[in-house]
Amino acid sequence: MSRTTVESETARRRHARGLAMLMVVVLAWGSTWPVNKALLDYMPPIWSLMLRSLVSALTLFAISITVTGLIVPKRHDAPVLVSLVLLHMVGFAVLATLALQVVPAGRSTMLAYTCVLWAPLFAALFLGEKVSPRRGVGLGLGLLGLGVIFNPLTFDWSDGKAVWGNAALLAGAVLWGLSIVHNRAHAWRATPFQLAPWQALLAVVVLAGLALLVEGIPAIDWNARAVMLLLFAGIPGTALAYWAFAVGSSSLPAATTSIGMLGTPAVSVIASMVMLGERPTVPLVAALVLILGGVILGLSGTREPPP
Secondary structure (H helix, E strand, O other), X not given: OOHHHHHHXXXXXXXXXXXXXXXXXXXXXXXXXXXXXXXXXXXXXXXXXXXXXXXXXXXXXXXXXXXXXXXXXXXXXXXXXXXXXXXXXXXXXXXXXXXXXXXXXXXXXXXXXXXXXXXXHHHHHHOXXXXXXXXXXXXXXXXXXXXHHOOHHXXXXXXXXXXXXXXXXXXXXXXXXHXXXXXXXXXXXXXXXXXXXXXXXXXXXXXXXXXHHHHOOOOOOOOHHHHHHHHHHHHHHHHHHHHHHHHHHHHOOHHHHHHHHOHHHHHHHHHHHHHHOOOOOHHHHHHHHHHHHHHHHHHOOOOOOOO
């Protein structure tokens, strides 16, 4: 077997692994949004985020120590580690969690995933990546679906809390888009999974300080349901999802990652209907159809691995 053939097969396997990890993220994050909203009935928002991150960090350290071996981050990886924590695990997550207090879970997910608009634009600007026509159409369908959900012409601009909540989600989406591109551009020394425990630990430290500063000593209503929600949000919803996202997005172009992530709002909307009783509307159903159509169309053109 020639060297070119081996390299091509390796690239295909890496690409397939990235797509599989992307599917894991979509299912994990999609089902976690209504869980995160339900947690707000028992604890303040930033504290709930910190506790989810703490559960995630303990889980990731346990896996690293017992299965893969714990690796201390190299200086070369420090910038992307800090970037992913501050932009995504803290910046985006705090804004999204605060917004969940005033914005329904299904709608929140839709707005948060406008990151799919920013990531390809930032990738084209900073990385020189090109968006193929097929991916462009798929991305356009997904964004059209998001536009059906968030129609500025019918929005109640007199509701200050709703305006703030929606604006916070859009600002968080910009931060997330930047983190996607930085993750894609970084030349990793350690693997994304080896860095994941340290990212979660740094997020816990930053969030704990922020929670004490903003919310003070928390009043938490501990009960069996709150504990189960916290464990679900912290283990599959945070630990598993962040690891899979780091691995998947580092193996795929930013445009592919962005289009694939459009499936998460669809999963979240369905989960919110089941868990929280959020009623489906005609615009919501139309948006789901457009988003899923965009995912199928966009990913159908990604069989060949990126250069």
